[in-house]
Amino acid sequence: MSIQSICRCIYILAFSAAMVFGASPVFAQADTATIDTTEHVVKKPDSAGHQLCLGFDIVSPVRNSFYTDRFSYEAEADYYLHNEFYLAAEAGWGGSKVDYPDLKYTTTNTFFRAGFNKTILTRESKTDWDMMFFGLRVAYTQVDRSAATFTIIDSMWGNTQGTRSGRNFGVVWAELTGGMRVQLLRSLFAGWNLRGKFLMNGKSFKQDAPLYIAGFGKGDKSAVFDFNLYISYAIRWGRKKF
Amino acid sequence: MIKVSKYFPAFLLLPALAFWVSCSQQRQLCLTPKTASLTMEMMHKANDTTTLFTDTALPSAVFIPLTDNPAKRNAFVYTRGSSFAVSLSPDTTMCMWLFATDTVSYQSKTIDTITFYYARQLQFLSNACGYTYFYTLDSVHTSHLMIDSLHIINTSVTNNVNTKHLQVYIHPGF
Numbered sequence: 001m002s003i004q005s006i007c008r009c010i011y012i013l014a015f016s017a018a019m020v021f022g023a024s025p026v027f028a029q030a031d032t033a034t035i036d037t038t039e040h041v042v043k044k045p046d047s048a049g050h051q052l053c054l055g056f057d058i059v060s061p062v063r064n065s066f067y068t069d070r071f072s073y074e075a076e077a078d079y080y081l082h083n084e085f086y087l088a089a090e091a092g093w094g095g096s097k098v099d100y101p102d103l104k105y106t107t108t109n110t111f112f113r114a115g116f117n118k119t120i121l122t123r124e125s126k127t128d129w130d131m132m133f134f135g136l137r138v139a140y141t142q143v144d145r146s147a148a149t150f151t152i153i154d155s156m157w158g159n160t161q162g163t164r165s166g167r168n169f170g171v172v173w174a175e176l177t178g179g180m181r182v183q184l185l186r187s188l189f190a191g192w193n194l195r196g197k198f199l200m201n202g203k204s205f206k207q208d209a210p211l212y213i214a215g216f217g218k219g220d221k222s223a224v225f226d227f228n229l230y231i232s233y234a235i236r237w238g239r240k241k242f
Numbered sequence: 243m244i245k246v247s248k249y250f251p252a253f254l255l256l257p258a259l260a261f262w263v264s265c266s267q268q269r270q271l272c273l274t275p276k277t278a279s280l281t282m283e284m285m286h287k288a289n290d291t292t293t294l295f296t297d298t299a300l301p302s303a304v305f306i307p308l309t310d311n312p313a314k315r316n317a318f319v320y321t322r323g324s325s326f327a328v329s330l331s332p333d334t335t336m337c338m339w340l341f342a343t344d345t346v347s348y349q350s351k352t353i354d355t356i357t358f359y360y361a362r363q364l365q366f367l368s369n370a371c372g373y374t375y376f377y378t379l380d381s382v383h384t385s386h387l388m389i390d391s392l393h394i395i396n397t398s399v400t401n402n403v404n405t406k407h408l409q410v411y412i413h414p415g416f
Binding site: 098100102103148150151152153154155156157158160162164206207208209210211218219220 | 269276277307309310311314329330331332333337364365366368369372373374375
């Protein structure tokens with residue numbers, strides 16, 4: 001992972017956060033010398049209180065049963081800050097086993113994502129926690145790839161076999177995400193996310209691009225789309241009663 | 243009390259489609275050439291008094307790889323071509339091809355030998371295609387029955403089929 005990649009991630013995250021926070025009302029001054037246009041913006045208190053939501057992805061185990069060459073598990077947490085803005089963090093682990101006639105290796109990795117969600121759905125009451133949202137993540141994982149044995153098939157000159165030594169490398173990507181989450185029970189939610197994922201440092205492991213990076217997807221693609229379905233449990237406190 | 247959100251129908255709308263999209267076949271098809279090939283361009287003097295060289299379409303050029311296994315030394319005959327692609331041995335750093343300008347020369351044993359010396363670089367194409375070798379040409383040697391001389395124009399032999407690597411100058415008498 002290069003410094004340039006890290007800077008790029010930080011820039012994207014900072015820019016997006018600025019776009020979200022910058023959406024608050026801006027008032028232009030017409031002529032401050034002659035007209036007193038002082039306005040007092042009365043900030044409505046956020047009475048929703050605090051909410052910490054913990055969930056796990058139920059699509060991953062289903063996918064794992066479809067695929068014989070890869071697996072992953074994933075959990076998420078988000079914390080309500082204010083103004084329909086959530087801090088979000090996700091983590092998981094997984095791996096892959098490539099067992100083709102001409103290529104064999106395994107990978108494992110644990111990944112972390114951090115970012116935010118911004119709800120675009122108007123809250124009907126302080127107990128309404130349904131959300132339709134968009135968000136942004138920066139993600140990192142350390143992939144451990146075993147030694148790869150390969151066969152170069154050549155019907156004319158004859159097949160060549162070899163081994164490429166294993167290695168450990170960092171992978172950084174950014175995600176644009178959107179989705180919705182609805183309340184099933186008082187504290188139980190179900191929600192899905194669609195994710196567009198963009199690899200930031202693909203060149204650094206181009207010669208060892210793994211079949212699958214848990215949390216990202218296909219390791220030899222620079223952009224992928226993914227989908228998660230979370231079942232979450234909410235813990236709430238500090239709700240103000242007016 | 244159980245409260246199901248009014249947005250629940252919308253919640254159900256996309257997941258099935260998205261799940262289908264995010265799943266794909268086990269191993270993708272390999273859509274790129276897996277073998278690095280060296281492309282030779284045949285050149286010929288227009289006549290003995292000029293230095294002008296032109297592409298020469300050989301009537302039926304014959305190429306035979308000198309493989310370790312004699313059973314695999316098959317002749318490749320190309321009709322009316324001026325540009326030919328041959329592969330290099332991934333097992334060593336040198337390989338030889340026999341070359342005849344046409345089948346008449348081949349039958350009369352007027353056959354040149356082209357020897358390629360090169361360095362190999364292991365190249366990962368993709369998980370669909372696996373590994374292959376790319377090559378860097380060091381030198382090319384030839385006999386001079388029908389071939390006058392050789393000129394390397396690109397030393398990097400990859401799976402890019404549009405690159406020309408070698409100009410082969412046929413004797414003016416041909």
